[in-house]
Amino acid sequence: MSARPAAVRSAPLDVARVRADFPILATQVHGHPLVYLDSAASAQRPWAVIRAVDDYETHAHANVHRGVHALSQAATAAFEGARERVRRFINAASVREVIFTRGTTEGINLVAQAYARPRFRPGDEILISALEHHANIVPWQMVCEQTGCTLKVAPINRRGELEYEEYLRLLSPRTRLVGIAHVSNALGTVLPLARLIEAAHAHGAVVLVDGAQAIPHAQVDVRALQADFYTFSAHKVYGPTGIGVLYGREALLEAMPPWQGGGDMILTVSFEKTTFNELPYKFEAGTPNISGAVGLAAALDYVEGLGLEAIAAHEAQLLRLATAELAALPGIELIGTAAHKAAVLSFTLQGVHAHDLGTILDAEGVAVRTGHHCAMPVMTFFGVPATARASFACYNSESDVAALLAALKRAREVFG
Numbered sequence: 561m562s563a564r565p566a567a568v569r570s571a572p573l574d575v576a577r578v579r580a581d582f583p584i585l586a587t588q589v590h591g592h593p594l595v596y597l598d599s600a601a602s603a604q605r606p607w608a609v610i611r612a613v614d615d616y617e618t619h620a621h622a623n624v625h626r627g628v629h630a631l632s633q634a635a636t637a638a639f640e641g642a643r644e645r646v647r648r649f650i651n652a653a654s655v656r657e658v659i660f661t662r663g664t665t666e667g668i669n670l671v672a673q674a675y676a677r678p679r680f681r682p683g684d685e686i687l688i689s690a691l692e693h694h695a696n697i698v699p700w701q702m703v704c705e706q707t708g709c710t711l712k713v714a715p716i717n718r719r720g721e722l723e724y725e726e727y728l729r730l731l732s733p734r735t736r737l738v739g740i741a742h743v744s745n746a747l748g749t750v751l752p753l754a755r756l757i758e759a760a761h762a763h764g765a766v767v768l769v770d771g772a773q774a775i776p777h778a779q780v781d782v783r784a785l786q787a788d789f790y791t792f793s794a795h796k797v798y799g800p801t802g803i804g805v806l807y808g809r810e811a812l813l814e815a816m817p818p819w820q821g822g823g824d825m826i827l828t829v830s831f832e833k834t835t836f837n838e839l840p841y842k843f844e845a846g847t848p849n850i851s852g853a854v855g856l857a858a859a860l861d862y863v864e865g866l867g868l869e870a871i872a873a874h875e876a877q878l879l880r881l882a883t884a885e886l887a888a889l890p891g892i893e894l895i896g897t898a899a900h901k902a903a904v905l906s907f908t909l910q911g912v913h914a915h916d917l918g919t920i921l922d923a924e925g926v927a928v929r930t931g932h933h934c935a936m937p938v939m940t941f942f943g944v945p946a947t948a949r950a951s952f953a954c955y956n957s958e959s960d961v962a963a964l965l966a967a968l969k970r971a972r973e974v975f976g
């Protein structure tokens with residue numbers, strides 16, 4: 561993955577110890593130990609995150625930025641400390657480039673409404689890929705409606721890889737923005753971001769990267785990637801829901817108008833004229849998700865403690881094992897067989913709807929996601945209504961893969 565090598569080469573994961581960090585993994589489901597293979601939808605939280613949020617709520621909560629009293633200052637320090645933690649994690653140049661959002665979806669909508677909408681005109685083009693999550697499709701369709709600009713889609717091949725030559729062909733001086741996933745949530749494909757960004761920049765387009773599925777698996781360096789915008793959600797990287805990050809290059813953010821008005825994003829307000837706050841507060845109207853930011857910071861500490869390299873190597877091993885085992889099962893079709901993949905295995909079982917399959921697996925305690933994975937165009941491309949998707953995280957083990965396999969064999973018996 562296009563990523564910064566971890567500063568320290570990390571030791572292999574001790575999965576038993578990692579699992580002990582996640583209390584929910586002790587849950588029984590339908591009388592079976594939980595086998596959680598749905599981390600691409602939302603990862604579970606380690607004690608470190610649960611306790612950091614609990615500690616904040618118990619000892620430090622007040623509203624941020626506006627108070628002189630001790631608790632407000634403690635909350636502000638925790639919140640702004642979390643911003644600095646994110647800055648270091650993604651290697652942004654400044655905390656002014658780190659905007660807290662509700663998640664990836666809001667990050668993309670912010671760029672769509674505050675960057676694209678005021679600038680784009682009929683004749684301008686936005687280029688995305690055919691493997692995007694709806695969150696990286698619909699906001700651009702809305703901008704096209706609003707401005708008269710045009711959405712272009714770079715195709716994928718049957719392995720689920722972006723057709724690079726087609727992508728290059730679709731880039732032109734009309735391309736104002738490229739919106740691209742770092743890792744596909746439905747297929748697991750890792751995109752060759754450095755090449756894609758370089759080509760987009762050569763045509764003068766800015767690039768927004770949807771990093772929702774990359775952030776738990778690689779140490780992302782937004783400056784090395786030369787991303788203009790990079791967005792992700794905390795809950796995919798072992799943090800809380802309802803909080804995420806939009807990174808934007810300072811010069812771009814500086815030139816953008818605010819997208820929501822309210823408290824915190826202003827310097828002065830009168831009925832005649834309002835002046836806006838500096839970055840990043842200009843884009844953070846209203847009381848933010850303070851405990852969420854604290855939890856996110858704890859989550860980033862946690863993954864760096866394990867080592868991103870070690871996590872990625874462990875997940876790659878599980879993905880290899882699961883891919884080989886499932887490919888050998890009669891009736892299973894793997895959807896998404898890109899040469900470069902991360903932590904996601906989508907598949908169908910012949911003659912069985914994915915939801916029925918998911919229900920059988922659930923009865924065995926195995927949690928996988930079934931459906932279109934908010935990527936309906938991907939399902940259409942592969943000619944399936946839905947897939948089952950197993951996704952791997954630092955706490956999964958080879959016995960989870962074995963449990964998946966056993967449950968799939970059981971499903972094949974049930975459906976004859």
Ligand SMILES: Cc1ncc(COP(=O)(O)O)c(C=O)c1O
Pocket residue numbers: 600601662663664665666693695696741743744745770772773793934
């Ligand atoms: C690739 C991708 N983009 C965007 C999103 C949306 O993330 P959120 O719902 O946290 O805003 C997801 C969530 O599954 C995703 O996988």
